[in-house]
Amino acid sequence: MIWNEEAECMSREELREIQLKKLQKIVKKAYENVPYYNKKYTKLGVFPEDIETLEDINKLPFTTKDDLREGYPFGMFAVPPKEIVEVHSSSGTTGKPVVSGYTRKDLDNWSEIMARGLNMMGIHEEDIIQNTHGYGLFTGGFGVHYGAQKIGSIVVPISTGQTRRQIEIMKDFGTTTLIFTPSYGLYLAEVAKEEGIDPKSVGLKAIGFGAEMWTEEMRKKIENDFNAPAFNIYGLTELMGPGIAVECSSQNGLHISEDYFLPEIIDPNTGKQLEEGKKGELVLTNLEREGMPIIRFRTKDITSLHYDKCECTRTFVKMDRITGRSDDMIKVKGVAIFPSQIEKALLKIDSIEPHYQIIVNRPHLMDEIEVKVEASPDIFFDEVKEMINIKKKIEDYIENEIGLRVKVSLVEPKSIPRSEGKAVRVIDKRDLH
Numbered sequence: 001m002i003w004n005e006e007a008e009c010m011s012r013e014e015l016r017e018i019q020l021k022k023l024q025k026i027v028k029k030a031y032e033n034v035p036y037y038n039k040k041y042t043k044l045g046v047f048p049e050d051i052e053t054l055e056d057i058n059k060l061p062f063t064t065k066d067d068l069r070e071g072y073p074f075g076m077f078a079v080p081p082k083e084i085v086e087v088h089s090s091s092g093t094t095g096k097p098v099v100s101g102y103t104r105k106d107l108d109n110w111s112e113i114m115a116r117g118l119n120m121m122g123i124h125e126e127d128i129i130q131n132t133h134g135y136g137l138f139t140g141g142f143g144v145h146y147g148a149q150k151i152g153s154i155v156v157p158i159s160t161g162q163t164r165r166q167i168e169i170m171k172d173f174g175t176t177t178l179i180f181t182p183s184y185g186l187y188l189a190e191v192a193k194e195e196g197i198d199p200k201s202v203g204l205k206a207i208g209f210g211a212e213m214w215t216e217e218m219r220k221k222i223e224n225d226f227n228a229p230a231f232n233i234y235g236l237t238e239l240m241g242p243g244i245a246v247e248c249s250s251q252n253g254l255h256i257s258e259d260y261f262l263p264e265i266i267d268p269n270t271g272k273q274l275e276e277g278k279k280g281e282l283v284l285t286n287l288e289r290e291g292m293p294i295i296r297f298r299t300k301d302i303t304s305l306h307y308d309k310c311e312c313t314r315t316f317v318k319m320d321r322i323t324g325r326s327d328d329m330i331k332v333k334g335v336a337i338f339p340s341q342i343e344k345a346l347l348k349i350d351s352i353e354p355h356y357q358i359i360v361n362r363p364h365l366m367d368e369i370e371v372k373v374e375a376s377p378d379i380f381f382d383e384v385k386e387m388i389n390i391k392k393k394i395e396d397y398i399e400n401e402i403g404l405r406v407k408v409s410l411v412e413p414k415s416i417p418r419s420e421g422k423a424v425r426v427i428d429k430r431d432l433h
Contacts, residue, residue: 114147117246
């Protein structure tokens with residue numbers, strides 16, 4: 001069963017017609033009600049009536065996170081404060097936070113797109129969803145929460161932390177679905193085993209994960225630990241929150257709810273649109289957002305789009321999993337490196353744990369990378385010769401993946417900090433010198 005077959009399986013022609021009508025309406029709304037858009041469009045000499053086709057979106061400028069920060073806190077809202085019923089916010093760790101405002105209808109729409117996503121994962125009203133994503137100003141917990149309520153399943157809003165309590169609840173409540181970040185999922189499995197509990201014995205039917213970079217190797221490890229399929233969930237605070245795109249049963253890309261979001265892929269350097277299948281930066285436009293319409297938002301996320309028919313019969317475009325961020329990229333000795341490339345190499349090797357940190361330094365004139373990886377207890381405490389062999393093997397695998405030789409340090413088990421939210425994988429010390 002598909003949650004909303006009429007919407008999710010409509011023809012491409014019908015969908016484009018709906019998208020154009022909504023795009024014209026949202027551009028007009030933003031121009032008339034958000035000073036930022038009015039000023040920017042007027043300065044460029046582009047107006048709502050200039051949007052006659054979907055291709056005319058190219059006439060509109062991009063919106064960036066810096067633009068949204070300048071409107072802090074409520075400058076991007078398109079309705080009076082009395083119509084906003086909820087606000088969320090980014091962490092603001094790299095500058096002023098971005099505030100996202102929702103009307104009651106916006107929350108209904110968010111519930112709808114997340115309900116579709118949970119349904120893609122095989123979740124129904126009989127399920128019990130344990131949601132370890134954070135609540136509060138972070139959107140992560142709320143998207144899943146609203147979607148779960150929409151489909152009628154039981155949601156356990158335990159949020160982050162309380163790891164041993166999480167495991168207890170999984171067993172006592174009969175949790176069928178776990179929602180977590182990939183790094184926290186690995187930690188949950190690790191702690192469960194320490195408690196003498198095999199994560200496989202919990203009997204999960206599905207896992208939803210996202211909010212940080214991951215590789216297919218990490219997905220396989222999580223699925224093996226819990227003996228359940230793991231589905232990718234994508235979202236952004238700026239656009240709505242989790243649910244913008246979710247994987248279906250084929251686990252081969254995430255379906256974007258195109259009746260609510262118009263996706264584009266651009267060259268991050270030139271801003272030019274790229275054709276289907278080409279990898280570039282994802283740009284998204286809200287097509288139906290009352291409280292805070294965001295048009296042509298540069299997500300910084302690197303992916304590609306595919307319009308071929310999916311075996312699940314849904315016609316919404318599929319995006320590849322995010323393989324990196326244009327602002328997460330590390331440039332070392334002129335080589336562009338994404339943390340996911342190093343993770344991919346690490347997860348091919350036995351005798352190490354899936355916990356690591358990438359440290360970039362410039363002790364003299366040249367950049368250096370050190371990768372700290374936890375050794376398994378067996379080899380760390382007993383096998384000195386084996387440690388040397390594995391260290392060289394890791395260095396070879398990483399060099400093969402990124403084209404650079406790096407220093408690898410095998411460290412004691414459980415010595416790398418665990419994360420209950422997004423893992424801190426990269427520590428760049430170059431600016432400290």
